[in-house]
Amino acid sequence: MKNRLKVLRAERDWTQAQLADALNVSRQTINAIEKGKFDPSLPLAFKAARLFKMPIEEIFQEDTEEQ
Amino acid sequence: MNKVKNYTTVNQKNTKKLMFWTAAWVISMAIAAFAPRFIWDFNTTLTIIGVLLNIAAGLGMLLANRQYLIDLxxxxxxxxxxxxxxxxxxxxxxxxxxxxxxxxxxxxxxxxxxxxxxxxxxxxxxxxxxxxxxxx
Missing domain, CATH: 1.10.287 (Helix Hairpins)
Structure with a gap:
């Protein structure tokens, strides 16, 4: 799964630690999601969507290469 | 960026709690294993108290570990x-x-x-x- 977390975070000038705090996860988890090494659960993805005030599909997209 | 609870703070608190109970369990295990022979000469009452303390510390460690995992x-x-x-x-x-x-x-x-x-x-x-x- 691809995501725009890193871009959205940079646009808001937030650090990984600040985003981790806002989503109530560890900084390592944010790093792993940004690098595409870990796919968040639906509740966490919805939480991120609420935080960025965007539809979930604008943040997370299906990685078609994985199919 | 309001937050309900800080993940790092909760994790640090849980880690400290787990460390405390693990240390308590290890120390009470040493007491239960060596004290009957070297300190109170196999006094049954004191030995039972030592074993019960060890079990209680083990239970504390289990619960602390459970909470640690839940909050991850x-x-x-x-x-x-x-x-x-x-x-x-x-x-x-x-x-x-x-x-x-x-x-x-x-x-x-x-x-x-x-x-x-x-x-x-x-x-x-x-x-x-x-x-x-x-x-x-």
């Missing part, structure tokens, strides 16, 4: 689950093979539970490090 985030919990799964498997396979080796005279010494615990602890440590590296 989903990726950390996944790393722990994979590490614990591997540890359980290695412990089972190694433990049963170890006992079998003695039964079929491949080793001469009596199998010690502490050896299985050491193997499990090393497995858990390595699996945890590998898990964290995997998601770095």
């Amino acid at each position: 985030d989903e990726m950390q919990r996944k790393i722990m689950l994979e590490a614990m799964g591997l540890t359980l498997g290695v412990g089972l396979v190694f433990g049963l093979s170890y006992e079998l080796f003695e039964d079929i005279k491949l080793i001469n010494s009596e199998p010690e539970i502490s050896h299985v615990v050491i193997v499990m602890a090393i497995t858990y440590l390595i699996a945890n490090i590998k898990g964290h590296r995997k998601y770095q």
